[in-house]
Amino acid sequence: MYARKNILTAALLFLISISTVKVVSAQGIPINGFVQGLWGGRLQEKNPTSSDYTASEVRLQLRMEHNADIAEVFARADFFNDEIVAGGNDWELREAFAKFTLLGKIDFKVGRQILTWGTGDLIFINDVFAKDYESFFAGREDQYLKAPQTALRSEYYSPLGELALVWTPRFAPNRTPATGRFSYYSPMSGDFAAEPFAVPLPAESIRNSELAGRFQKTVGGMALALYGYKGFFKNPVGFDFVSMMPFYPRLNIYGASARGQAGGGVFWLEGGYFHSYDDQCGEKPGIPNSNIQGLVGFEKQIASDITANIQYQAEKMLQYERYERNLVGNDKEDEFRSLVTSRISGRFRMETIILSSFIFWSPSDEDLYYRFSADYKLTDNMTVTVGGNIFDGNKRFTDFGMFQLNDNLYARATYGF
Amino acid sequence: MKTKISRTLGTVAIATLLALSANAQDAVEIAKKAHLNYYYAANDGLAEVSMKIVDSKGNERNRRFSMLRMDEADGGDQKYYTYFYEPSDVQRMTFMVHKSAAGNDKRWIYVPAVDLIKPIAADDKNSSFVGSDFTYEDVSGRLWTEDNHTLTGETRLNDRDVFILESKPIKPYKGFSRRVSYIDKELYLPLKEEYYDAKDKLERVLTAEKIETIDNIPTVTERKMQNMQKNRYTVVSFNSIKYNLGVKADLFTERYLKTPPREYIK
Numbered sequence: 109m110y111a112r113k114n115i116l117t118a119a120l121l122f123l124i125s126i127s128t129v130k131v132v133s134a135q136g137i138p139i140n141g142f143v144q145g146l147w148g149g150r151l152q153e154k155n156p157t158s159s160d161y162t163a164s165e166v167r168l169q170l171r172m173e174h175n176a177d178i179a180e181v182f183a184r185a186d187f188f189n190d191e192i193v194a195g196g197n198d199w200e201l202r203e204a205f206a207k208f209t210l211l212g213k214i215d216f217k218v219g220r221q222i223l224t225w226g227t228g229d230l231i232f233i234n235d236v237f238a239k240d241y242e243s244f245f246a247g248r249e250d251q252y253l254k255a256p257q258t259a260l261r262s263e264y265y266s267p268l269g270e271l272a273l274v275w276t277p278r279f280a281p282n283r284t285p286a287t288g289r290f291s292y293y294s295p296m297s298g299d300f301a302a303e304p305f306a307v308p309l310p311a312e313s314i315r316n317s318e319l320a321g322r323f324q325k326t327v328g329g330m331a332l333a334l335y336g337y338k339g340f341f342k343n344p345v346g347f348d349f350v351s352m353m354p355f356y357p358r359l360n361i362y363g364a365s366a367r368g369q370a371g372g373g374v375f376w377l378e379g380g381y382f383h384s385y386d387d388q389c390g391e392k393p394g395i396p397n398s399n400i401q402g403l404v405g406f407e408k409q410i411a412s413d414i415t416a417n418i419q420y421q422a423e424k425m426l427q428y429e430r431y432e433r434n435l436v437g438n439d440k441e442d443e444f445r446s447l448v449t450s451r452i453s454g455r456f457r458m459e460t461i462i463l464s465s466f467i468f469w470s471p472s473d474e475d476l477y478y479r480f481s482a483d484y485k486l487t488d489n490m491t492v493t494v495g496g497n498i499f500d501g502n503k504r505f506t507d508f509g510m511f512q513l514n515d516n517l518y519a520r521a522t523y524g525f
Numbered sequence: 526m527k528t529k530i531s532r533t534l535g536t537v538a539i540a541t542l543l544a545l546s547a548n549a550q551d552a553v554e555i556a557k558k559a560h561l562n563y564y565y566a567a568n569d570g571l572a573e574v575s576m577k578i579v580d581s582k583g584n585e586r587n588r589r590f591s592m593l594r595m596d597e598a599d600g601g602d603q604k605y606y607t608y609f610y611e612p613s614d615v616q617r618m619t620f621m622v623h624k625s626a627a628g629n630d631k632r633w634i635y636v637p638a639v640d641l642i643k644p645i646a647a648d649d650k651n652s653s654f655v656g657s658d659f660t661y662e663d664v665s666g667r668l669w670t671e672d673n674h675t676l677t678g679e680t681r682l683n684d685r686d687v688f689i690l691e692s693k694p695i696k697p698y699k700g701f702s703r704r705v706s707y708i709d710k711e712l713y714l715p716l717k718e719e720y721y722d723a724k725d726k727l728e729r730v731l732t733a734e735k736i737e738t739i740d741n742i743p744t745v746t747e748r749k750m751q752n753m754q755k756n757r758y759t760v761v762s763f764n765s766i767k768y769n770l771g772v773k774a775d776l777f778t779e780r781y782l783k784t785p786p787r788e789y790i791k
Contacts, residue, residue: 140613171616175787207784215784224640251638265780324779329631331779369631373646407646412699413653415646458578458757459656488586488612524613 140525141170141184148247148518151498155513156291157302162516163246163289164191169202179208193287193304202256217261222254223274225322225333227367227376229451230466231421233401234335234363234380236320236342237274240283245290245497245511247481247518255283269325276318279309281356282342285511293510295439300504300513307344307354316340330368335380337361346386347394349436357395358385373408390427393434398426414454421447439505446472460485468508475501475508493520552674555688558713559706561599564666566742567768569595571789574763578657581756587611588655591790595772601626604777605665608790615655619782624665635782642779651700658729658750658759662700671695672704679710682717686710701728712736712743727753734760740768 148163167188174181183204189197205219226235230253243252257280263272286292287304294301310316318339325332338360346357363380379402387395400423407417425431428443448471453464462483469476481495496517501509576588589611595604605622609615623631632645650662672692679688687707694701702725707717718731735747744766751758776786 140616142613173617175791180784180787209784215780222638222640224642251636254639263780270780367644369629369644369646372629374644409646409649409652412649412651417646455653455656458580458653458658487584491614522614 137172137174139170139172141168142522142524143168144249144520144522146247146518146520148516151515151517152513155302156300157289159192159289161192162514163248163518165189179206181206193289200256213265215261215263215265220256220258221261222256223259223261224254225272225335227365227378227405228403228421229405229407229417229419229449231403231419231447231449231468233378233403233421234322234333234337234361234365236318236337236339236361238280238282238342242283242285242287242289245285245514245516247495247497247516247520249520249522255280269323272322272324274318274320276320276339277314278312279316279318279340279356281307281309281340281344284343285514290511290514293504295437295505305354307356310340310356330366333365335361335363335365341384341396345396349394357387359383360385371406371408373406375406376404378403390430391434393436397428397431400424400426410452413456413459414452416452417450419447419449421449423447439503441505442472444472446470470506470508473501473506473509474503475499475506475512477508477511489524491522491524493522494518495520548676552676552690553669555676555690555708555713556669556672556674556692556706557600559690559708559715560666560669562713562743563715563745565596565599565603566744567740569593569770569772570766570768571770571772572763572766574761576655576657577760579758579760586656588615588657593772593776593786593789595774595777597774600668603665604774606777606781608785619785621777621782622661622665623777626668630661630665633779633782640783642782649699657761658752658757659761660700663731663750667700671698677705680707682707685716687716714743714745722754729753735762739766742768 144167146163146165146167148161150157150160150162165188167186169184169186171184172182184202185199186202187197187199201220203220203222205217205221207215207217209215223237224235226232228235232239238255238257239253240255241253257276258278259274259276261272261274263270288302291300291302293299319337320339321336323334339358340356341359344354344356346355347353348355360383361380362383363378365376365378367374367376379400382399382401384390384396384398386392387397390397401421403419403421405417405419407415410416423445425441425443432440447468449466449468451464451466453462455462463481465480467476467478476499478498479495481493483491483493485491494517496515498515499508499511501512503509504512571591571593573591574589578586578588588609590607590609593606597603603624605624607620609618609620617637619635621633625631630650633642634645635642651660653659654661654664672694675691677689677691679686681687687709690706690708692704692706701720702723703721705719705721706715708715714733714736715731716733719727720729720731722728730751730753732749732751733745733747734749735745737744737746744763746764746766747760747762749758749760770789772789
């Protein structure tokens, strides 16, 4: 039923896209993009979610760019029919920005955009830009892990190094998987729940805007960087015992990273001090303590066209005794958290087959998340993908354990133009 | 009598040695000259590249990109910048190589859809370049100092006089066990190269399909790489070639990986 309706939508979107291309090309601005269908199903029956599907959607992405002398303008929008959560047609502006340079030294990028920095492979310390974990778990393309935000980015280049500042006037939180599509462990009920929950954003004001900075310099082939962030926890990890509502507590981050090539591969190191601004003494039970985090990674080509990497991330909660003393409930976190990840990916048959396997395993939390995919490029335009997401955990409240009922398999077909 | 024979033999031996070393010397000179003409033309260069990949069933795939190159020194380090137009899934992607004559090359890719700059862990120069029959090394060249060269003869090819040069890797090498090059005597450009595998079976054949003179520089503007064992091939054509643009080194940095230099890349 879902599938049939979506195929019709796909056909319609495709026709629209072809006619749009012709219309706009006449004015000299080419339009590109893709039409994509995604279908996913659950592997576990006892899930409290309403649908057995994790995805049934058709998506049309249109892209256009224009390069004038003074600025480069780019826009990218998605039009989609999502049967699981939205239950209908919707659209999203993924990017719409202007890029220009002042005095040959300062690059500006203004508007809706996707931002990335830091060194980790799918784990983030100083990358404070919005992520979309619902898309990530549902089998959308990797590009959808990054959510857009409306921001002003400026980058100043000098012989001393490169200074980048990103100002996001309206706080852009992560998109959590708790939209009704996936179940999660709810500490409130002490059980798995699937109700979508929306958490109010901090009031719109200058004080509540986000500011992120990075200073980067390359020394002897090694990219060294310092980071700073003033904003909020990107997930609603705070809990207000008066209103009985989750919220976004304030957060400052100070970090550093290094990345370079060595040993026939690439290695990276990154660290950060997460300063929980609303609970500086670590005594408020509804607000996470400050913590320090570090990660180290190495990637190498292990055979022709096969690349493997390994990462280790460690996190230490500061003022743990106070945390223990003020803890409400039984879901006690550990003082130390560790995470090991490994990705192996290969490109075969002249890059027409791409296989990828990515495992996240936390020895301290005793949980894991495994994602895998196989892409088959039938032609330059047509790609078919199958993949899956597997979660497991011994405890219900850990990062991956809380999603343990959401194992899914998906198939995706993309026609690019 | 005895001394005369030994003297004659000695002279012959010395002459042979001289001839051999002269031959080796010539061979190295030819290999070097051809390499510099082929991979280090002018100080920098820009081209729009179209690539057609045809598999054994006749299925065709196409890539289109702009490629900008800058040489630090002839036969030395080079920098490459590539901007993709097609196919759709790699559109706007950029790719950068800092080729090191002495050590390992460094490669970066920029994925605009996620604003991600990623250094590529790749010490394998024999990986396929964007799914084609060309390897990374075929694109940026293998230094003549990495092989022993022998001049094995001369012949005519495509109505041109050519040297026949045989090159064998000094260190054991995955890419080929032996390469036979047919180098144009006048232009010092390879018109044909045959790559033999570890079992000395012909694996790939590179041919210069079209040579044009651009800014007084003879340039191979269409190249074909055939994989004889897999019965497939890739044709690359270079269009709108420009030389000596005065490209600056700071263009080959992360800044321009994110923001393509529009004076060169349309």
